[in-house]
Amino acid sequence: MPLFKSPFAKEPSFNHGQTPKTAVLFCNLGTPDSPSAPDVRRFLAEFLSDPRVVEIPRLLWLMILHGIILRTRPKKSGEKYASIWTPEGSPLKLWTEKQAKLLQGWLGQRGHHVMVRYAMRYGSTSIASQLDALKAEGATRVLILSAYPQYSATTTASVFDSVYAWARRTRNIPELRFVNRYHDDPRYIAALEVSVRRYWKAHGQADQLVMSFHGVPERTLHLGDPYHCECMKTARLLADQLGLVKQQYRVTFQSRLGRAKWLEPYTEPTLKAMAKAGTKRVDVICPGFTSDCLETLEEIAMEGKEAFLKAGGKELNYIPCLNDDAVWITALCEISLQHLSGWPTLEAPDAAALAASRVAALSLGAKQ
Structure with missing residues (x-):
């Protein structure tokens, strides 16, 4: 029996001479395992316990979270998930x-x-x-690719926190990017443009296009x-590609939590105000x-x-996310290749080809 337990996870078996491998880990936010209240409670407990997500004094927030929110919200949120x-299963996981x-x-x-693997x-x-699974399969280089196009400490940085936490308990850390x-990125913007134009071609163009982004507390902007x-x-570039003037689109923020002021304008109040002002049809994209x-x-x-x-209002149409759209997948791949640059990912030539190349090079050198 060892005298002490190592703080590092056990390394997978290594064979000398094994070919180094490159991997991409595509990371999204996550989802409950089911819409049931217990599964939603477990998910919310992890999500809302992250100090990147809720930046208020830790002890006070944990008292609110476990004393109030996790007692009341899981049932209501479970109904929404259902x-x-x-x-x-969950659309987010499936996509x-x-x-x-x-x-x-x-x-x-x-x-x-x-x-390529996905993670939540x-x-x-x-x-x-x-x-852990990628290391077990021999990955020595890993690109961490976030599903969030816009950087935020509440999302992107939290993904990085999780990677760093894993690295802290790992003895042989792969190269990480x-x-x-x-x-x-023009390719991401082009994928959005194609999705909107395709929708308009099939359904006609609305009076207004609302671009709704997930909200965050306003104080994060000032910090x-x-x-x-x-x-x-993103909104400006997409509007430019669609040929829209400022009067034809709105940018809003959704999904508020708590009483603090979040980024404005809020999506639902904006939709109500537009309807009351006489706007008949609205298309919404996220x-x-x-x-x-x-x-x-x-x-x-x-x-x-x-x-x-x-x-x-008379009609609100939701334009689906990029999901598995071919233009988007192509954009995602090209963005990945851009960040994989310099890592050997192309198939290596076989031994015979290498030998022939070496002989040719030596022959050329001798002639010179």
């Missing part, structure tokens, strides 16, 4: 898993030997478990978080979400629509 749940598989296939078709910051299929943002600015830039989820399918396509219609 309204969008599919026979195969994220599919995106990872398509990314793997796209890279493979172009000769890149890269393992909260809930099942954790970042740590997926990094991180994709912080792609909010203004230096770039999220608000990056959302505004550019900050790359996979449809609770916040898009329930909060916008259901609750937002109901609020708009009750306030006098």
